[in-house]
Amino acid sequence: MAEPESATVDLEIIVQGAQEGKKLELRLWLRMLSxxxxxxxxxxxRLRNEFGATLPQFDLMAQLYRxxxxxxxxxxxxxTMVTNGNVTGLVERLESDGLVLRVTPDGDRRVTVAKLTAxxxxxxxxxxxAHEGWLRDMMADVDPAIVSELWRDIGAVxxxxxxxxxxADFD
Amino acid sequence: MAEPESATVDLEIIVQGAQEGKKLELRLWLRMLSxxxxxxxxxxxRLRNEFGATLPQFDLMAQLYRxxxxxxxxxxxxxTMVTNGNVTGLVERLESDGLVLRVTPDGDRRVTVAKLTAxxxxxxxxxxxAHEGWLRDMMADVDPAIVSELWRDIGAVxxxxxxxxxxADFD
DNA sequence: CGCAAACCTTTGACATTTCAAATGTCGCTC
DNA sequence: GAGCGACATTTGAAATGTCAAAGGTTTGCG
Numbered sequence: 451m452a453e454p455e456s457a458t459v460d461l462e463i464i465v466q467g468a469q470e471g472k473k474l475e476l477r478l479w480l481r482m483l484s485x486x487x488x489x490x491x492x493x494x495x496r497l498r499n500e501f502g503a504t505l506p507q508f509d510l511m512a513q514l515y516r517x518x519x520x521x522x523x524x525x526x527x528x529x530t531m532v533t534n535g536n537v538t539g540l541v542e543r544l545e546s547d548g549l550v551l552r553v554t555p556d557g558d559r560r561v562t563v564a565k566l567t568a569x570x571x572x573x574x575x576x577x578x579x580a581h582e583g584w585l586r587d588m589m590a591d592v593d594p595a596i597v598s599e600l601w602r603d604i605g606a607v608x609x610x611x612x613x614x615x616x617x618a619d620f621d
Numbered sequence: 622m623a624e625p626e627s628a629t630v631d632l633e634i635i636v637q638g639a640q641e642g643k644k645l646e647l648r649l650w651l652r653m654l655s656x657x658x659x660x661x662x663x664x665x666x667r668l669r670n671e672f673g674a675t676l677p678q679f680d681l682m683a684q685l686y687r688x689x690x691x692x693x694x695x696x697x698x699x700x701t702m703v704t705n706g707n708v709t710g711l712v713e714r715l716e717s718d719g720l721v722l723r724v725t726p727d728g729d730r731r732v733t734v735a736k737l738t739a740x741x742x743x744x745x746x747x748x749x750x751a752h753e754g755w756l757r758d759m760m761a762d763v764d765p766a767i768v769s770e771l772w773r774d775i776g777a778v779x780x781x782x783x784x785x786x787x788x789a790d791f792d
Numbered sequence: 793c794g795c796a797a798a799c800c801t802t803t804g805a806c807a808t809t810t811c812a813a814a815t816g817t818c819g820c821t822c
Numbered sequence: 823g824a825g826c827g828a829c830a831t832t833t834g835a836a837a838t839g840t841c842a843a844a845g846g847t848t849t850g851c852g
Contacts (some may be wrong), residue, residue: 474765475756478772479660485779486657487702489650492786494810504810506838524800531658536839538802543837560800560847585646591781594645596774601649603767608656610762615663665840675840677808695830704810709832711808731817731830 489588496584501577506532507549508581510540511566511574514550520565549573660759667755672748677703678720679752681711682737682745685721691736720744 494505513529514521521529527537541564544550549570553563566574589597665676684700685692692700698708712735715721720741724734737745760768 473753474768474772475760476753478760478768478775479756481772481775481779482653482657483661484702485775485782486653488779488782488786490654491702491810492782496787498810504837522800523802531655531662532838533840534801535803535841539838558800558848562801582644582647585650588782588785589646589649589778590785592774592777596777597645597649600771600774600778601645601652603763603771604649604652604656606763606767607760607771608652608659611656611659611663611759614759614761615659616667662840669840675807693830694832703808705831706811706833707809714807729818729830733831 489585492588493581493584496580497577500580501573503573503577506530506536506540507544508574508577510537510544511549511570512578514564514566515571515574515578518566520551520553520563523562523564526564544570660756663759664752664755667751668748671751672744674744674748677701677707677711678715679745679748681708681715682720682741683749685735685737686742686745686749689737691722691724691734694733694735697735715741 490505497503497505497508509530510526510532513526523537523541524534526532526541527534530537532540541550541552544564545552549567551565551567553565555561555563661676664679668674668676668679680701681697681703684697694708694712695705697703697712698705701708703711712721712723715735716723720738722736722738724736726732726734
């Protein structure tokens, strides 16, 4: 089914109203997904090359950096949107690298609290600065006004999605 | 040189500054990421519950559905943004489920072409219809005009990101 | 007190992810 | 027609991801 060189591309797509009508949401989703993948891959590559860290580790440390007292694993799971079982292994690896510490509080022995070590804080703050710069660079060609608008409108999407989940809660 | 032409310049600066200033790109990224994760998880859950399929499998089948003649694994890798090694295992599992067929063309024995089976086409077309509906539902509270706008503006983001990668090409 | 329900984390089985290195084929040159 | 370089896929190690089931701990109620 090789396509002949004739202009089979529909001209009417150019017209606003003739957007093929349906599937607007589907198209938005596909574009969001591919864009997010693209950015993730770039950040992953740089985190690896420049800091020897992975993206999920970075995400987890970001949460701990905001809460210097540490967080329970369940809290970490919610905030990073990573499953419980996954957090266990993630924290294990970070602990063996000396970046995170695990403590069981006196009051409740069911609980494990994870907390950044000094080494972890130092490393994270370097990574965070670089990370922010990478994003600014990658989005350099986008008008700041558009960036703001996107931030707002994607918020609307997130909120709509949250209200139509089959069985969970939200932000 | 620094001649204030009009008051609008100052206003723009004020507006930007009032946006909590820095890190606009970072905040956009975090919101895109969490929203994408949220939607992905929902789709994943439904694909699993209703069709016993995974999201990467769905993505891969979507590409094959568009190209009934089949695609080489390398092409699949590019289109799904999944690494080569990953495609191998993905196709392996789909083949053992009877959804995909692997063929080596006569001309070039380096190549493997994957192609949907009849069973695969039937299953995918059911999944695709459901998938589209899920997205429409999830985004039901978002004004269609905003959806269009987002589609366009995220395109701009994607294009900017593509032009600032450290070592790869693009869409 | 005693025990069942609720809570938090871990474990186990699999699927997916990345990267780098290995394998196999083809095309082209000498 | 032997071999080198380019191309296509597979393999292997390590990390991440899901889900469901199992482990301890606490709480609350009879």
